[in-house]
Amino acid sequence: MASDCTYMLTFTSSPVIDTTFHPQTGERIFAPFRFSAFVPVNLPIVAGMLGSGSSMVAVAFWQWMNQTYNVCVNHANRNASNELSMKELGTAYFVACGSSVGLALGLGQVVKKAVNLPSFARTLIQSGVPFLAVAGAGVLNVGLMRGNEMTEGIMVQDKYGADVAKSTKAGTNAVQEVAISRVVTSGAVLAAPPILLAGINRMSWYMKRPSLKTPVNLAVIGVCLWGALPLAIGVFPQNSCLPVAAVEPSFTGRLDSKGDPLTHVYFNKGL
Numbered sequence: 001m002a003s004d005c006t007y008m009l010t011f012t013s014s015p016v017i018d019t020t021f022h023p024q025t026g027e028r029i030f031a032p033f034r035f036s037a038f039v040p041v042n043l044p045i046v047a048g049m050l051g052s053g054s055s056m057v058a059v060a061f062w063q064w065m066n067q068t069y070n071v072c073v074n075h076a077n078r079n080a081s082n083e084l085s086m087k088e089l090g091t092a093y094f095v096a097c098g099s100s101v102g103l104a105l106g107l108g109q110v111v112k113k114a115v116n117l118p119s120f121a122r123t124l125i126q127s128g129v130p131f132l133a134v135a136g137a138g139v140l141n142v143g144l145m146r147g148n149e150m151t152e153g154i155m156v157q158d159k160y161g162a163d164v165a166k167s168t169k170a171g172t173n174a175v176q177e178v179a180i181s182r183v184v185t186s187g188a189v190l191a192a193p194p195i196l197l198a199g200i201n202r203m204s205w206y207m208k209r210p211s212l213k214t215p216v217n218l219a220v221i222g223v224c225l226w227g228a229l230p231l232a233i234g235v236f237p238q239n240s241c242l243p244v245a246a247v248e249p250s251f252t253g254r255l256d257s258k259g260d261p262l263t264h265v266y267f268n269k270g271l
Helices: 001-012 017-022 035-050 055-075 086-113 120-145 145-152 168-200 208-235
Strands: 154-157 163-168 241-242 264-268
Touching: 035 055, 035 208, 055 086, 055 120, 086 168, 120 145, 120 168, 145 168, 163 168, 163 264, 168 208, 168 241, 168 264, 208 241
Parallel strands: none
Antiparallel strands: 154 163, 154 264, 241 264
């Protein structure tokens, strides 16, 4: 299968072009919603989520900000085989924001009641609340924003780039892989920094220099963001392929655009 998947390179442009211009529509992606802007845009958002503390207003605000940005990124980097109506887009947005805020506030209340835990353990658990809220809402966000790819299918191509037909199996595969990549990203940028910072906060040199708190926090979050993005995207390439046996039976026995037996189908998974 690996050798057949290399054919994707024959009809796709470079990753830099595909992340600047949508590979299906050819439209220029608004700069803040490109993945090249992921780190600088997310840095203040992640810092805000991790620094919200016990303020319900701050928690709700930063979760709303994060999901608003996620909706924009998911829509800008979607598979464009099926377009969402404004009603579907609005529903996805409000459900994603509501679930994220609700999870964060609900989990925060659970942590507050755990009064018997040591302070170090409470800090780690409290810091994990943003990750659980973002990861849960992020998966829901992707499912809502791109759910029609699973029900209506997405257009797949042969190895020469010619359209074959729509496949719901390919659509489901694309949505699942994007959802997993979002969890990987959330884990790296929301679960890792609190663990690292909890250890740094106990170091004597750091405790004697309170002025370092903000720059150290931002540096740790920034490093985790820079490391998480290529990891999450690299887990599942934007341009994917599946063997014909993994999609609908109707693809079996088809010929590609050159008249040869169709063995694999190719598609833009989106990011």
